[in-house]
Amino acid sequence: MNRLVQIWRTSTVRLTATFVLIFAVFSVLLLAFITFQSSIQIQRQQAADIEREVRQIQNIDRVRGITEVVRAVERLSRLPGPGIYYLGDPTGMMIVGNVDDFPPLILQVPGGYSFNYARQRPFDGGGDAPQGTALVRSLVLDSGLLLVVGRDVVERRGFTAIIFQGFLWGVVGIIVAAIFAGVFTSIRVLKRIDAINSTSSQIMSGNLSERVPVTRRNDEFDALATSLNAMLDRIEGLMQGLKEVTDNVAHDLKTPLTRMRNKAEAALRSGGEPETQREALETTIAESDKLIRTFNALLMIARAEAGAPSGAFADVDVSAIVADVAELYGPLAEDEGMVIEAAVTPGIVLRGNRELIGQALVNLVENALKYGMPPEGRPGRIIVGLRPENGRVLLTVSDNGPGIPEDDRERVIERFVRLERSRTDAGSGLGLSLVAAVARLHRGSFRIEDNGPGVRAVMDLPQTETRPAQA
């Protein structure tokens, strides 16, 4: 019973039912039309038959005389079938025929009539009722005899009924077949869906490596299963990544926490010299600030990767941000013995998040300042660039420092990855991850190229339609 309810709920069965209904309605209309048409056709046919027989008999009467007419009518009236014949003398006495209880008017006024009469004999085609309906034509022959030729219309109705019945059975058969087909298809569909359902409930219960079975039929269910599996792969990958990140977070947050704790403990043990205690407290605050900073960076990346609602997007003058950041860091670079140059195409506006784009750029510039100093005392030169290219916007920060080995270029973008030489510096290892996340949030990408010598960090963002400023 449950299963039946389930089958009824499937879209296939509902679809089938709808089509069967539409088909049935049209079949009935078609049936009515055909019945009506064939009835008219048979009526015409009968009228033509009557007319032909009348002419034959008139001909016999004219050419071969009364005796032959009587014989012909007698022969006709003995034939089985719906034919009605009457031949009488001018006074109305019947000579031969198979019906004689006509209404008197028929014999008195020649013409076409239709009337009910008492059947004297049954005949094929359903004419076994005692009462029949006749369609007749009466006339006076040249010899003065009265002739009536007609047909029992039951024959006509019989035909119609046969056509109607045949059609009806056909329609019923098709409906039954359609219902069976619908149920059968639904069961098959349900089976496939059940497979997907059971896989997903297995996955929900924790078995992430489970996959939806894909058949060789290559139908839409396989397409669905394939895309579901691709999604599951992605989820599994993300879970894996999350686990790695959690491990890294544990490491990168625990280390400073441990340092903090040790410092505090040492200060307690040292026996209350105000100078050491003060120093310990200052270190504690500095370490906790660093922790908060790492935490904020992680949250910012998480937000950017989750894809902030684009409602938070506004038209951002990226050219202005790049110019601002170059200006902001110019003096600092000078103090470090480097130069920052801005090569900015003015007036580039994107839909985006101003703070995130700014923070990403700051991260890139700070990285260039920290790691982009050329080794043998050559002047360091950082170029912050922004230019449109083939419907995209390239935001670049290049330096002429030692560069990053090709094998490491992908890796440095990952969370918490810091190359050996930067281990000792202050920094969370999250800077480039944030840049990559911001690029992805704006449907772009981030890559690191060789600047020969040095590093060129490229944020490759799609040019977006900007909305006119709202008043």
Added chain:
Amino acid sequence: MKILLIEDDREAAQYLIQALDEAGHVTHHASDGETGYAMASGMDYDVLVVDRMLPRRDGLSIVETLRAEDDQTPVLILSALGEVDDRVTGLRAGGDDYLVKPYAFTELLARIEVLARRSSPAEAATRYEVGDLSLDRLSRKVERAGEVILLQPREFRLLEYLMKNAGKVVTRTMLLENVWDYHFDPQTNVIDVHMSRLRGKIDKGHAQPLLHTIRGAGYMIRE
């Protein structure tokens, strides 16, 4: 200064009340939104410090209601929500400043003191003076002891902000927010470099320095 602190975390509130007391401010405390709103509308405070997430009544709704009642007391919103959007909604609700938890007390104190000043009429002044240093906001002219000092546009804005808040500590993030209009988290001492350049132009060759570095907090301009 009379401050109303609306904060449901009792420990954090106790710490803040004590620290503000040490800084010479009188602080009243409300630990839920309804009480906080009643106190804020019933008494006259110089600054309200409102936590965003409060029991019984949300912090933003308190600020919105006060503003709708035309109460212009400066409001500093405290929140654990630190995203740009959160900051924007906080300021849009009528907050004057927004500080993300956890924060350094010096940062909070500096912001409170700058906020309280806003309600005084000095806001509209066209000319600021500190000692023998003067800044004219209309002609954009800066002079010290009668000598004209030439500043870059950004240096001018930096000095303008410092002089507007003369005698108050301004932190590095406040400078970044108000002079550059960014909420970055710089990992380097980028602001300090700008300050040392400004100091070079303002104080160099003068016996009395005006631009002071406040250790662990930020900067201050005063006689």
